[in-house]
Amino acid sequence: MRVAICCKGVPVEAIQESVQIADGDILYKDTDFYINEVDAYALEAAVTLKGSHGVETVALTVGPLRAQEVLYIALAKGIDQVLRIEGESSRPEFIVSSMLPSLRSLAPELILVGVQSEDWMGGEVGIYLAEALGMAVAFAVVEITEVTETHVRVRKEIGGGRKADLKLTLPAVLCVQTGIQPLRYLSAMKRQKVRNTPIKSGGKIDREAVKAALPTMQYAISEVSLPSREGQAEILTGDRSEKARKLLEIIGNAV
Numbered sequence: 001m002r003v004a005i006c007c008k009g010v011p012v013e014a015i016q017e018s019v020q021i022a023d024g025d026i027l028y029k030d031t032d033f034y035i036n037e038v039d040a041y042a043l044e045a046a047v048t049l050k051g052s053h054g055v056e057t058v059a060l061t062v063g064p065l066r067a068q069e070v071l072y073i074a075l076a077k078g079i080d081q082v083l084r085i086e087g088e089s090s091r092p093e094f095i096v097s098s099m100l101p102s103l104r105s106l107a108p109e110l111i112l113v114g115v116q117s118e119d120w121m122g123g124e125v126g127i128y129l130a131e132a133l134g135m136a137v138a139f140a141v142v143e144i145t146e147v148t149e150t151h152v153r154v155r156k157e158i159g160g161g162r163k164a165d166l167k168l169t170l171p172a173v174l175c176v177q178t179g180i181q182p183l184r185y186l187s188a189m190k191r192q193k194v195r196n197t198p199i200k201s202g203g204k205i206d207r208e209a210v211k212a213a214l215p216t217m218q219y220a221i222s223e224v225s226l227p228s229r230e231g232q233a234e235i236l237t238g239d240r241s242e243k244a245r246k247l248l249e250i251i252g253n254a255v
Contacts (some may be wrong), residue, residue, distance in 0.1 A: 001053065001055045001056070001109045001147070001149070002055065002056045002057075002058065002106060002107070002109060002110075003046050003049055003050075003055045003056070003057050003058075003107055003108055003109070003110045003111075003112060004057075004058050004059075004060060004103060004108040004110070004111045004112070005039070005042050005043055005046045005057065005058070005059045005060070005062055005074070005079065005111075005112045005113070005148075006039070006042070006059075006061075006099065006111065006112070006113040006114075006125065006129070007035055007036065007037070007039040007040075007042070007043065007059050007060070007061045007070045007071070007074060008024040008035075008036040008039055008070070008095075008114070008117050008125075008127075008206050009033030009034065009035065009060065009061055009063045009065075009066070009067035009069065009070045010033060010035075010036045010064070010117060010118045010119045010146060011028045011031040011032070011033060011119060012031055012032045012033065012034055013031055013110060015031075016224075016225075016226060017030075018031045019224050021112070021221055021222065021223065023207075023220075024091075024219075024220025024221050025089050025090055025091055025094070025220075025221060025224070026090040026119075026120075026221055026224065026238050027088050027089075027090070027093060028119075032066055032069065033063060033066050033067045033069055033070060033121055034069060034073075035069075035070045035073050035074075035176065036114055036117050036118050036119075037111065037114075037118060038114025038115055038116060038117075038118075038176065038177070038178055039114040039117075039216065040072075040073075040114075040183055041078065041114065041176050041177070041178050041179065041180050041181060041183065041203070042112040042113055042114050042174075042176040042180075042240040043059065043073070043074055043077055043112075044077070044180070044181035044182070044183055045112055045144060045171050045174075045176055045180050045181050046059075046079065046112055047077050047078050047079070047181075048143070048181050049110075049147065050078060050080075050245075053147055054151070055110075056081075057078075057079045057080045057081070058079070058080060058081040058082065058083065058106060059071060059074035059079045059081070059083070060082070060083045060084075060085065060202060061082075061083075061084055061085070061101060062084075062085040062087060062088075062089070062094075062095045062098050062099060062205065062248070063085075063087070063088055064086070064087070064088050068084055068199050069083065070140040071083075071084060071199055072191055072194050072195055072197075073186065073191065075125065075197055076186055076190040076191045076193070076194050077184070077186060079183060081113045081200070082197075082199055082200065083102055083200050083201070083202035084198075084199050084200070084201065085098045085099060085102065085201075085202040085203055085204060085205065086201065086203070086204035086205070087204050087205030088205075089205055090117075090119065090120050090178070090221075091216075091217060092120075092122060092124035092125045092128055092217070093124075093128060093210055093214045093215070093217055094205055094207060094210055095205075096125055096128040096129055096132060096134075096214060097206075097209060097210045098202075098203065098204065098205040098206065099129070099202070100132055100133070100213060101202075101203055102131065102202040102203065103129070103245050104133070107171075108171065109170045109171050109172075110147075110152065110170065110171065110172060110173075110174065111126075111129060111135070111171070111172070111173045111174070112131075112173075112174050112176055113125055113126040113129065113173065113174075113175055113176065114176055115139065115140055115175045115176065115177050115178075116174060123139070123175065126173050126174075126175035127139070127175075128138065129173050130172075130173040131214075132213065132214055133171070133173070135171045135172050136168040136169055136170075136171075136172040136173070136174050137168075137172065137173040137174075137175065138156050138166050138168055138172070138173075138174055138175065139156065139175040140156050140157040140158075140175060140177045141154045141155070141156045141174045141175060141176050141177060141180065142155055142156060142157055142163065142177045142178070142179060142180055143155040143172055143180060144174070145165070147186050149170070150169065150170060151167055151168060151170055152167075152172055152174070153165065153166065153167050153168075154166050154168065154174060156177075157177060167227065174238055209227075234250075
């Protein structure tokens, strides 16, 4: 059985000066990338499946050369094979369409992806993948309870602290939630050892091919700015009478 893990590189420090808008897309310049936190949990789930079921694992990322740090982390954790698709985009349809040729060639029985990205705060990638590849999908998966040659059983969040158990016929996409497995410590030595491992190319983003592969989002980013600061919080200290006096002063000054 083969398991593919989609890992996104997100900027280490997304300051205003590093954000660039190009063709309605958000790009980052002059910043290093690290692995998206929720995708790190997807990696852990894949490594656990490798240990318990002997699955073959392959990690994919879409990004520029500096995004290879994500794949070095994957290799250091024990992932068997890694691929990088050249290009940069925050739009989920561009990311997914660029991964489709490699995923179709690999033909994994399971695809693991984090529920959302830290920078975009969207959760569309897993859904897009399932639709494009004709696979079953489960969102917000917190536990993989059974894996066979024909199906996978998972437990997923459904809101309000409730969970549901599902059985999905393989192949399937699992959108993994944080906490599915504890994140194991990764030493600097392990990360350094894998840096001589060749990173295979999985092609590049072809923005024109996106329209033929997937429906595109009907929006474009025109501007990114910091939130306006209109006020601030103040913690009142002292005993009850002192807090009450301070609160009355604040209310009086606001009137």
